[in-house]
Amino acid sequence: MSSEDKDFKGRCMYCNTDVGRDKVKTCGRCRLVRYCSKECQIASWKTHKLRCNPNLRESLASDPASNALNTALSKWINNWRDELHNWAIWAMDLANSPPDRLATHCFVIEIERRLNPPSASQFFRMHGGGVETRASFIARLEEINEASEETVACVNERRGTDTAQIIILCEDLIRFLWFSLRDGGASLRNRDPAMSKALAENWQQGMISAIETGRPQASKTHLDRAAIKVIGPPPI
Ligand SMILES: [Zn+2]
Ligand SMILES: [Zn+2]
Structure with missing residues (x-):
């Protein structure tokens, strides 16, 4: 992987720690948000619960334009x-x-x-x-x-x-x-x-x-x- 395009899918969305794709855990409900640990998942729930939506993944998949923007933004930020x-x-x-x-x-x-x-x-x-x-x-x-x-x-x-x-x-x-x-x-x-x-x-x-x-x-x-x-x- 080039440095142009660092992997962001192993990174905790709460504390930023990069634990790698093998170790990262995913919110079981929406499957969109990633955490390094149970602690980060619990700490994040206060705000994540307002957006955690089991249907969001499907709706993103059915809207390629907004999905593409989302992904491009994640890569760019990384x-x-x-x-x-x-x-x-x-x-x-x-x-x-x-x-x-x-x-x-x-x-x-x-x-x-x-x-x-x-x-x-x-x-x-x-x-x-x-x-x-x-x-x-x-x-x-x-x-x-x-x-x-x-x-x-x-x-x-x-x-x-x-x-x-x-x-x-x-x-x-x-x-x-x-x-x-x-x-x-x-x-x-x-x-x-x-x-x-x-x-x-x-x-x-x-x-x-x-x-x-x-x-x-x-x-x-x-x-x-x-x-x-x-x-x-x-x-x-
Ligand atoms: Zn974390
Ligand atoms: Zn969720």
Whole structure:
């Protein structure tokens, strides 16, 4: 399997752990959602129960267009997962924010399909996004009549102050990604505030161009340049 197309079917949809296709467990009711363990299945049920639908698999199968979009989105997210985590963290500006920033805010990106994508990593184009409070995101969903009970429950799900929530809006799909910071976020909160601010002010252009070109490095280069302007070049 090429790195262009990492396998996502062995990954827990609750905690992100990749346990491999052989070990992953599937929700017995809808057979659409995958878990690494009984613990993750139980933890996820509070929100999953609102959407767990034994007929959804069949209806997806009978609607090839929406099924194709769903699959393309899953692959795309999997290819960009590490970068999405970085961008979310940079955008959150943890060194200059209250300690509960990750509990009160979410990182939202808006993407759309592009015509004739040159690769799976370029299947979508980003046209907007940013950090906002969960309350303001829900208000936005209400305006467009997309604030279903399930979606609101997912947005409001609390996983503490060291777990970040990424929300991806893609046409009529909404995806929720969660990830926990390795050291509980201490290194990010203690980062040089000027550096944290520079990253928060510059992530978006880097992200849009990386997604456009399919090159994750594009974003890194852009951000390094922004950081050097603030804190000076790294010591040799
Ligand atoms: Zn898990
Ligand atoms: Zn289910």
